[in-house]
Structure formats: C-alpha cells, structure tokens
Amino acid sequence: MPHSFESDVVAAILHHMxxxxxxxxxxxxxxxxxxxxxxxxxAAMTDLDGDGGVWQITRAGLPEELRVPWPGGEISxxxxxxxxxVALYDAAxxxxxxEPRPHA
Numbered sequence: 001m002p003h004s005f006e007s008d009v010v011a012a013i014l015h016h017m018x019x020x021x022x023x024x025x026x027x028x029x030x031x032x033x034x035x036x037x038x039x040x041x042x043a044a045m046t047d048l049d050g051d052g053g054v055w056q057i058t059r060a061g062l063p064e065e066l067r068v069p070w071p072g073g074e075i076s077x078x079x080x081x082x083x084x085x086v087a088l089y090d091a092a093x094x095x096x097x098x099e100p101r102p103h104a
Contacts, residue, residue: 003050003076010048013081017045024089029057031092032068048081050074053088 005013017025022044029043039060047054052069070084071091086103093100 002074005049005078005081009078013048014045017085024085024092025055027096027098028053028068028088028092029055029066031095032088033057033059033066050076053085 042058
C-alpha cells in the first residue's frame with residue numbers, strides 16, 4: 001500500500017501545483033497520457049500518494065483521470081514530492097521535445 005501524506009500536506013501541494021504550475025500540469029498530462037496528447041485541453045492535480053500523482057484531465061471535451069508514477073519510485077517524505085514533480089516535469093519536457101526552464 002502506498003504511503004499516504006497528511007491531508008493538509010496534500011492540500012498545500014495541490015494548491016501550489018494548480019495555482020502556480022497550471023501550465024506544468026498540462027505539460028505532464030500531455031506527455032504521460034496515452035494516445036492523442038494534443039487533445040488534452042486541461043489538467044489539474046487532484047491527489048498524490050507515495051506512488052505517484054493524479055490529475056483530472058480533459059481530453060476531447062471529456063474528463064478522465066490520469067495517474068503518473070513518480071520517476072524515482074515510491075516516496076514517503078514531504079520534501080521528496082517536489083523532487084519527483086520536478087523530475088516529472090523534466091521527463092515531460094524531454095518526451096515532448098521542449099526545453100525545460102531552469103529550476104530554482
């Protein structure tokens with residue numbers, strides 16, 4: 001069973017991802033969803049656990065859920081979430097042939 005983060009930690013991460021990184025959510029969704037990635041017009045992170053992140057995406061006008069495992073494997077500590085989301089972003093850029101922005 002994957003590690004579950006405290007609800008306030010999950011809420012803070014989701015708020016940050018959806019408010020500050022909406023474009024990154026869409027990039028991750030387009031890179032890791034199956035089939036027609038360009039038909040994905042919206043993506044919002046809705047959950048996460050020790051195994052990966054979950055996004056609600058809209059593809060061709062229809063909502064669906066996308067679960068993406070953390071690139072580094074299972075995590076159990078809060079600081080590891082940022083590391084894994086950054087790794088997902090970098091992997092998404094690579095898959096889509098986009099130059100990633102520098103990380104602060």
